[in-house]
Amino acid sequence: MHGVATYNSIGATYADTRRPDPRIAARIHQALGGAATVINVGAGTGSYEPPQTVLAVEPSSVMTAQRPAGSAPALEASAESIPLADDSADAAMALLTVHHWSDLEAGIGELHRIARQRIVILTFDPDINRRFWLLEEYLPEAAALDDTRAVAVERLVTLLGGASIETVPIPHDCTDGFLAAFWRRPEAYLDPEVRAGISLFAQTGDEVLQPGLARLSDDLASGRWHQHHADLLDREALDAGYRILVADL
Template sequence: MPLADDSADAVMALLTVHHWSDLETGIGELRRIARQRIVVFTFDHDVSRGFWLLKEYLPEAVAVDDTRAVAVDRLVTLLGGARVETVPIPHDCTDGFLAAFWRRPEAYLDPQVRAGISMLAQTRDEVLQPGLARLSEDLSCGRWHRRHADLLDREVLDVGYQLLVADL
């Protein structure tokens, strides 16, 4: 990065490390630039793959992250140690990442929403369409709401998102 050593009090990487072609170099750059703190917002792939959308409707999309997901413990090691905090996702999250719409399933039928979710945007449409058709049908007939009635009253959901905080 075109920044001097120790040039920032803190640096952040938000839902990005799984896209890096050279993780070690990327984390090394964060460590080089940060004076006091590095914050990484990421996900535990083993937990996120159990998310209802992926498990029930789009299991084929999980293959996209199977090849690039970074284990939280590996990130902690590369950071030289970090505090790991679970980040429950509120039902009205507006960010647009994969599980942001966990209580608003109709959003996943919107191509613009899917285009903002790397796992779905990078999975061929013909792979997604059968699962999306099942989701649409389940929403139309009320099956999704019956199956996931326990989610409808929840304010937050743990879908595997983690905040790693490394104090230097």
């Protein structure tokens, strides 16, 4: 599965640049409601796992090796085929992972099978995400690649059999370095270590990225970026398309 290869390659710096943001964590934990037991599918290094997590499911051994001491045990398996009994936990959650799954229908089917009460998914709306200034103005070629794996929110809702959709605004000082986290800190995208923790960059060759990043560097040096995006500089948070889906079973 291409997602495993991606995370085996970016996994080395992932825990450094992808530290859970407490405000996003609060939203995710709230979405889990009263679930006493949670299984985290596509768990990565364990970001945003609540204390009631009983098991993590993750195909990349590089990622699971970086789980903090005291984390829930991790099972090396893919979302599409989880070797667990039906109704194994009150809730199943899948955070910023569904766009890496090779068979979305199978993965959602497995969430349905292992969860008794609720499924919580953190994802992004590709229609909004692709309008993010970094992609639209500087990296349209990378955005086109992202479109090949992005999952429409409506499709997820349908596969879940219905779900509520909550907007997750990204704070300007977000500590979790995913793609849109640095929307008010554009110079961060010029840092190779930051880019190494973002799957879109890891999956896109440098020859595609470098022309756009060079233009961003020039626009930051000249002040053009700050003039063009003056409206962002006073904002505390931005809707970059991130969404929490909650499905009650």
